Amino acid sequence: MLMKTQLRWAGHISRMEDRCLPKIVFCSELTTGCCNRSAPKMRYKDSLKQYISLGHIDYHQWSTLASNREIWSxxxxxxxxxxxxxxxxxxxxxxxxxxxxxxxxxxKETSRCAFCNRTCLSCIGLFSHQHA
Known part of the structure; x- marks a missing residue:
């Protein structure tokens, strides 16, 4: 459900004009903030790439496919x-x-008593029997 929602939102944003704020944020690169050490700076679009690959959609053509709302849906x-x-x-x-x-x-290992030939189901049972 999350994958479907995120892909639908990405298609909506890709159909927007380039001057719209959501599309600018969508395509921009992170310049401030904290990242994991030695991790590349990520964009929302980069995390979207994982969902696109899980859905077996060609990453290089997804924005072209998203331009038609019915086909993208x-x-x-x-x-x-x-x-x-x-x-x-x-x-x-x-x-x-x-x-x-x-x-x-x-x-199950069975053990026999040497004195009375009684069968015990465990070694501890045989030990207890012989010392009782």
Whole structure:
């Protein structure tokens, strides 16, 4: 839902005139403020690139595609559905691999008492039996 909303907003901003304040902020570069040490200065447009790649949209053509509102809406919807399906498949595979790699229960070791031939299910049980 967040991806869909952010892509819709980016399409709206890309259709604005260049002199509009949201578009100026959208395309501007951060000149003041705190960034992580050795991290590049990021723009909103740079963080948007991640959502575009997750939606399998060509990054170099997204603004051209966003110029037509109906096509962009269709592309966003398909990207969101594709992303959700990919996530579901990955989660199912991850769950299945966890289930397949689950350690089997070790067979219960039985121990017999040397004196009375009683079967104990654990070593501590045998120890307790012999010292009782």
């Amino acid at each position: 269709h592309i966003i919807h398909n990207a969101a559905v594709s992303f959700e399906n990919t996530c579901r498949i990955c989660l199912k595979e991850k769950r299945q691999s966890r289930k397949n790699h689950a350690l089997p229960m070790p067979p």
